[in-house]
Amino acid sequence: MSIESDKPAGHDEARRTFLKQSSLLTAFTMVPGPVLQAATYELDEKVAAAFEKVPLRLEVNGVKHKLSVEPRTTLLDLLRENLNLTGTKKGCDYGQCGACTVHVDGQRVNSCLSFAVMHEGKKITTIEGLTNGDKLHPMQEAFVKHDGFQCGYCTPGQIMSAVACVREGHAGSEGEIREYMSGNICRCGAYSNIVAAIQEVKNGGQKV
Amino acid sequence: MKEQAQNKQIGAPMDRVDGRLKVTGGAKYSAEYELPNMAYAVLVGSTITKGRLTGIDTKAAEKAPGVLAVITHFNSPKVPGFDTAGKDPSQPATVGGPLKIFKDDKIRYNDQPIAVVVADSWERARFAARLVKGQYAPEKHKTNLEANASEAFLPTAAKKNPKHPMNDYQRGQVDAYKTGAIKLESEYVIPTEVHHPMELQAITAHWEAPDRLTLYDKTQGTLATRRDFAKEWNLPEENVKVIATFVGGAFGNALHSWPHESAAIIAAKVVNRPVKLMLTREQMFTNVGYRPYTWQKLGMSATADGKITAITHESVGQTSTYEEFTESTLAQTRMMYQSPNVTTRYRLASLDVCSPIWMRGPGEATGAFALESAMDEMAHLLNLDPLEFRLRNYTEQDPEKNKPWSTKFLKECYQLGAERVGWNKRQLKPGSLRDGEWLIGYGMGVGTFGAHRGAATVGAQLRPDGTVLLQCATTDIGPGTGTVMTQIAAETLGLDPKKIRFELGNSSFPKAGTQGGSSTVNSVGPATQEACLALKEKLRTLAGAAFASAKKEDVTLTDGYLALSGSPTTRVAYADLIKQGGDKAVTVEAKPGPEGQKYSMYSFSVHFAEVRVHELTGEVRVSKLVSCADAGTIINEKTAGNQMKGGAVGGIGMALMEAAHIDDRFGRYVTKDFADYHVPVHADSPDVQVAFVNQPDPHVNALGTKGIGEIAIIGVAPAIANAIFNATGKRIRELPITPDKLI
Structure with a gap:
């Protein structure tokens, strides 16, 4: 990697220069007509915009989506801003708080730390997908019963993480639960109640 | 009577009324409203700490894809109220005022917003924001409190008004501890702590018409926010609507209006689209307040038999250069213990930082760290059990105001907590208990906070479907306000809580405080109660002769009918009442009475900690934490207990890990996220035990409540610090108590 390519602005300029040049060269065959025309008229920003999106196929909560997204769009922002699935929360954008936890092919993932385009063809489950029709998931029931939240903002992430924690076999004891749930911060401090909810689900033997 | 017992809702551990929405992702927070044509705004912060903005290069940002506007001091539309705000004589006198964004070229703190970039997506706004470059004429800045403590001053509000609570306080002799037989003098420091609710500060601003503004905002007070922004834009208050149905935690940082809110409103005006703005976690350090860095000195003297003879408590807290922020750091010292001589002196130091704002247990939590640590130090000097020492100085009436307490059950709290934590295992000599390489210690800390009550109004309406709708502009930042109000209404009306809906978080609803x-x-509890009583009375008068002669307390609302208890056949269908106008809402304001003149009203708490300190690594584990509260009537033991547990967890953070650090060379925070600024996680938290005395206070309100939120954290940090002393013999007077301070 050259030093220049580390600078985002420089890199961007270089890419647009390339677009302009390529529009006069071999890219003729690949570039749609209007885009080419725009490039010729030096509407380089619009051209860049057209190229910034890439196709993406995802299955979210059982619904298949054909999307066109910018490669820099995180899975979290895609869910919240493009699909209006705002149950998944943004708490830090650095994978430090767990509020954005979703399941990707059954594994818990910090959706803020992963680009949407990394999940081509994968199955995403968010908090909205945990409910079966009107029926709450046992973990959701247990959070309500044990008051495993206050403000509710970290709650979807806590629940998605809790379900995974039990499925992974990491809910064997109070200590183990606390360790394996430590990626999910609750600033209201409802930890004791969250642990009680997870223990009830684990010990209840219901399918999670 | 039997029926009464069945309808007992107050005190029942009811599940939250909004629990289902919160566990399904259905609860909408301020950045989650879908409006057509939404635009996204990202702030650009100053990279210097003090000086002037001489220019700003926005060209690259303006050309970046999707960018709709780049707004700075140089091109911002004039915010009309910026010239008049603060001059309204109806507002209480304050010194200074909030930062007026983009109004001038002055830089007052590092990361002060110098531009807002608006684009058609987050990604594009964020990228373009990185292209904006400010040019500055920097000046020498001050960000270190201790280096500037010599310039500390009495708050201007106190200078102007000799009765202001921030004035120096004196009872008995000045600084009498200095001549005491047994005395101590210690200095304590708490660092800047940041609220860091999990929801990032966010706002969606929508000009629905050129003179009508709707804000979906993270605020603790819909009406305070409405007032602030109506004033900024010289609009009648009714033209501004503030919606905060769900607030993802706040802990105080949404008690103030901040520059990002003004920025979003300006941006929405400029691009003529709804604008969503969400701060980053870094910006949560720099632009929405914090618990201020505070230096304290506490001198205390006592007799050999454990009677305190004098206390002097001084503190210097930091504030900004543009606003004088004060808090009640010294309040607890004046009223908690029976000392004939007490001196307090509160000072501020103005630094080139963003203004602080009250953080949970504001002031008192800071002051309690000094007072309750000093109590432990004195008990140690006297070779007395710290609980016994506190009992010997227990106050049966308020020694500051010379008034009786409205209620005080702190002794009962001491007893409950001591039993639960196993206080009898505590050894007087530090370092006496161990388990292998772990040293074990026990400590306690006391908390108190005024049982404040303000005026509040609630509207109550019988609906055609037989449900009752209640509305109030109050908010719920997490304690479960809607749930406990539903319980109060259910008990007052005799109606099933499932038939009641309590709506809040909307400035259009009847008024309530922040x-x-x-x-x-x-405040809102008695308003709910009185609104329900008024509704019942109204329905009774509509219900005809059978009800006219009935006792008010016998009238109940049931499924579909107004009924009389003890007379099952006497009932009137709601449909019949509604035909006569029974569905018209009644709105009732409830205000505090004169009781506050007669009594000193406080909630009290005590926290007991058992800690294990690793003798080689200095790692501290809080193995037990027991919090006991005298908070009057507990409306819902489940939600109240949860709130107490949360305060205790916050106290663990305060004691052991939380500190926001500025690199004074640059005036910039070096702690920028949760990797640097540690807050307690699951593994840091024990199973917190909570006990309530649950005795009603008949003077605060008819419900008997006194308040929980603050006392849940006040006194926790010193309890842990004292337990660490008991375990190790090391007295740490500067928070947080990180392992490096113990090895």
Whole structure:
């Protein structure tokens, strides 16, 4: 990697220069007509915009989506801003708080730390997908019963993480639960109640 | 009577009424409203700490894809109220005022917003924001409190008004501890702590018409926010609507209006689209307040038999250069213990930082760290059990105001907590208990906070479907306001809580104060109760002869009918009442009475900690934490207990890990996220035990409540610090107590 390519602005300029040049060269065959025309008229920003999106196929909560997204769009922002699935929360954008936890092919993932385009063809489950029709998931029931939240903002992430924690076999004891749930911060401090909810689900033997 | 017992809702551990929405992702927070044509805004912060903005290069940002506007001091539309705000004589006198964004070229703190970039997506706004470059004429800045403590001053509000609570306080002799037989003098420091609710500060601003503004905002007070922004834009208050149905935690930082809110409103005006703005976690350090860095000195003297003879408590807290922020750091010292001589002196130091704002247990939590640590130090000097020492100095009436307590059950709290934590295992000599390489110690800390009550109004309406709708502009930042109000209404009406809906978080609803200072249940609770009584009375008068002669307390609302208890056949269908106008809402305001003149009203708490300190690594584990509260009537033991547990967890953070650090060379925070600024996680938290005395206070309100939110954290940090001393013999007077201070 050259030093220049580390600078985002420089890199961007270089890419647009390339677009302009390529529009006069071999890219003729690949570039749609209007885009080419725009490039010729030096509407380089619009051209860049057209190229910034890439196709993406995802299955979210059982619904298949054909999307066109910018490669820099995180899975979290895609869910919240493009699909209006705002149950998944943004708490830090650095994978430090767990509020954005979703399941990707059954594994818990910090959706803020992963680009949407990394999940081509994968199955995403968010908090909205945990409910079966009107029926709450046992973990959701247990959070309500044990008051495993206050403000509710970290709650979807806590629940998605809790379900995974039990499925992974990491809910064997109070200590183990606390360790394996430590990626999910609750600033209201409802930890004791969250642990009680997870223990009830684990010990209840219901399918999670 | 039997029926009464069945309808007992107050005190029942009811599940939250909004629990289902919160566990399904259905609860909408301020950045989650879908409006057509939404635009996204990202702030650009100053990279210097003090000086002037001489220019700003926005060209690259303006050309970046999707960018709709780049707004700075140089091109911002004039905010009309910026010239008049603060001059309204109806507002209480304050010194200074909030930062007026983009109004001038002055830089007052590092990361002060110098531009807002608006684009058609987050990604594009964020990228373009990185292309904006400010040019500055920097000046020498001050960000270190201790280096500037010599310039500390009495708050201007106190200088102007000799009765202001921030004035120096004196009872008995000045600084009498200095001549005491047994005395101590210690200095304590708490660092800047940041609220860091999990929801990032966010706002969606929508000009629905050129003179009509709707804000979906993270705020603890819909009406305070409405007032602030109506004033900024010279609009009648009714033209501004503030919606905060769900607030993802706040802990005080949404008690103030901040520059990002003004920025979003300006941006929405400029691009003529709804604008969503969400701060980053870094910006949560720099632009929305914090618990201020505070230096304290506490001198205390006592007799050999454990009677305190004098206390002097001084503190210097930091504030900004443009606003004088004060808090009640020294309040607890004046009233908690029976000392004939007490001196307090409160000072501020103005630094080139963003203004602080009250953080949970504001002031008192800071002051309690010094006072309750000093109590432990004195008990140690006297070779007395710290609990016994506190009992010997227990106050049966308020020694500051010379008034009786409205209620005080702190002794009962001491007893409950001591039993639960196993206080009898505590050894007087530090370092006496161990388990292998772990040293074990026990400590306690006391908390108190005023049982504040303000005026509040609630509207109550019988609906055609037989449900009752209640509305109030109050907010719920997490304690469960809607749930406990539903319980109060259910008990007052005799109606099933499932038939009641309590709506809040909307400035259009009947008035209530801001959710802060543990005052919501004290204030909105009685308003809910009185609105329900008024509704019942109204329905009774519509219900005809059979009800006219009935006792008011026998009238109940049931499924579909107004009924009389003890007379099952006497009933009137709601449909019949509604035909006569029974569905018209009744709105009732409830205000505090004169009781506050007669009594000193406080909530009390005590926290007991058992810690294990690793003798080689200095790692501290809080193995037990027991919090006991005298908070009056507990409306819902489940939600109240949860709130107490949360305060205790916050106290663990305060004691052991939380500190926001500025690199004074640059005036910039070096702690920028949760990797640097540690807050307690699951593994840091023990199973917190909570006990309530649950005795009603008949003077605060008819419900008997006193408030929980603040006392849940006040006193926790010193309890842990004292337990660490008991375990190790090391007295740490500077928070947080990180392992490096113990090895």
